Amino acid sequence: MQNVKYRFPQRAFGRAASGVLLFLGGLSPAGAIRVETDWTALFSRDKVTIAVTDSGLGGLSVMAEAAARLQSARSFRRVDLVFWNALFSNDSGYNSLPTREERIRVFDSSLRSLAAAIKPDLILVACNTLSVLLDDVPFARETEIPIAGIIDEGVAQLAEALTGNPQAVGLLFGTKTTIAEGAHLRKLVAGGISASRLIPESCPNLVGRIEDDWRGKETEALISSFVGEAAERLTDRSAPVYAALFCTHFGYAAELWERAFAARGLNLAGLVNPNSRWIDPLDPPARRNRFRRTRLRTRVVSMVDISPGARTSLGEWLGRISPETAAALKTYDLVPGLFEWKSLLR
Numbered sequence: 001m002q003n004v005k006y007r008f009p010q011r012a013f014g015r016a017a018s019g020v021l022l023f024l025g026g027l028s029p030a031g032a033i034r035v036e037t038d039w040t041a042l043f044s045r046d047k048v049t050i051a052v053t054d055s056g057l058g059g060l061s062v063m064a065e066a067a068a069r070l071q072s073a074r075s076f077r078r079v080d081l082v083f084w085n086a087l088f089s090n091d092s093g094y095n096s097l098p099t100r101e102e103r104i105r106v107f108d109s110s111l112r113s114l115a116a117a118i119k120p121d122l123i124l125v126a127c128n129t130l131s132v133l134l135d136d137v138p139f140a141r142e143t144e145i146p147i148a149g150i151i152d153e154g155v156a157q158l159a160e161a162l163t164g165n166p167q168a169v170g171l172l173f174g175t176k177t178t179i180a181e182g183a184h185l186r187k188l189v190a191g192g193i194s195a196s197r198l199i200p201e202s203c204p205n206l207v208g209r210i211e212d213d214w215r216g217k218e219t220e221a222l223i224s225s226f227v228g229e230a231a232e233r234l235t236d237r238s239a240p241v242y243a244a245l246f247c248t249h250f251g252y253a254a255e256l257w258e259r260a261f262a263a264r265g266l267n268l269a270g271l272v273n274p275n276s277r278w279i280d281p282l283d284p285p286a287r288r289n290r291f292r293r294t295r296l297r298t299r300v301v302s303m304v305d306i307s308p309g310a311r312t313s314l315g316e317w318l319g320r321i322s323p324e325t326a327a328a329l330k331t332y333d334l335v336p337g338l339f340e341w342k343s344l345l346r
Contacts, residue, residue: 042121042146043287046077050282051120053084053110055094057211057306057314058248059126060329062150063298064322066124066279071296071324075287078295082118083328085302086110086130088341094129095176095204097345103177104133105344111139111147113339117301123147124279128154128174128246132181154246154274155187161242161272162193168269169239171230172200174246175207184246201230207249211310214252214317220260223253227260240269251275252317298328303338 042048052063063083070079086107087093094103107130114123123145125131131149134140140147158170170193172184179202189195203226209219231237243261245251251273261268300306311329319326 048076048121049080050122051082051084051114051118052124052126053086054127054248055086055129056207060318061248061251062126062275064318064325065276066282067296067298067322067325069283071294073283073288074291074294076294077291080297083300084114087304090304102345104136106341107133108137108139109341109344110339115145125149126248128178132178132183150274150278151183153278155184157274158244158272159188159191159193165240165269167239169241170198170244171241172244172246173203176202176204178246199230199233201226210249210252213313219253220256223256224260231264231266238267240267242269242272244272248275296324298324300328300332301335302332303335306332
């Protein structure tokens with residue numbers, strides 16, 4: 001990893017794959033740290049193409065944030081933002097695949113097709129389920145395209161919160177694959193956070209509910225049940241808790257998470273949602289106002305149908321941050337056979 005300065009053991013939060021860009025913030029037992037990546041190469045250009053990929057539509061919230069901030073910053077003359085939906089079937093997803101090897105093969109195929117079709121200057125893997133696989137994805141090891149996963153930013157933010165509040169407990173909410181992989185938990189423990197202060201909670205079926213209706217009653221009921229299950233493992237129900245939303249979808253329903261904690265009388269110290277701070281390197285103050293305006297183009301590409309309900313529901317949420325991203329979702333490009341997957345499964 002080039003041009004990265006650590007004041008914390010690399011094994012705790014870092015990822016050593018070539019070309020990866022990271023931005024981590026947290027606290028070590030020795031005190032505050034900030035790990036920053038040198039984005040000089042990106043800002044030497046006046047035009048950039050950035051691809052955001054996810055195994056669903058949660059990463060659109062990251063793209064919307066990037067769109068709004070890049071347009072305001074005017075750091076580039078032109079920015080092309082492309083959301084590449086890595087979901088391969090409406091009947092099955094990465095969490096449904098029986099083996100880790102199959103998940104890696106399908107994701108590798110998606111990334112290779114993305115690189116060939118979009119030719120991005122940067123790939124943001126705005127998905128915890130896929131980011132936990134990056135270390136073992138052949139494309140991520142071979143490519144010269146900078147590619148960043150979201151895991152380390154979430155780990156850093158939760159570590160920062162827990163170190164600053166020694167009595168607090170972290171509740172780690174994620175998809176089946178994210179929780180089963182245990183990457184967040186391992187990195188937090190390696191960084192000095194006691195495992196006794198960490199409670200992982202798998203949230204099956206929540207992604208689909210949020211896409212259908214991020215503020216609906218069924219979504220609210222599922223979130224309430226997962227909060228309840230995690231709360232049952234608290235040794236002290238009066239202790240302050242941080243709810244770590246380790247799925248990019250979960251932030252859409254932030255109000256429902258807060259409501260679920262309040263309804264159970266739990267002491268919610270805060271939600272940890274890495275989606276926004278993760279893209280801080282795209283908006284360094286020193287690089288702002290390089291141009292009079294930034295011409296922004298947004299596009300959403302998918303090989304599976306995106307339902308009208310999801311486009312309407314998420315479009316409303318996204319439109320408050322980036323109307324361009326909401327419009328791209330509404331008029332998304334449906335491309336059957338966007339990447340190979342069937343032949344990669346046993």
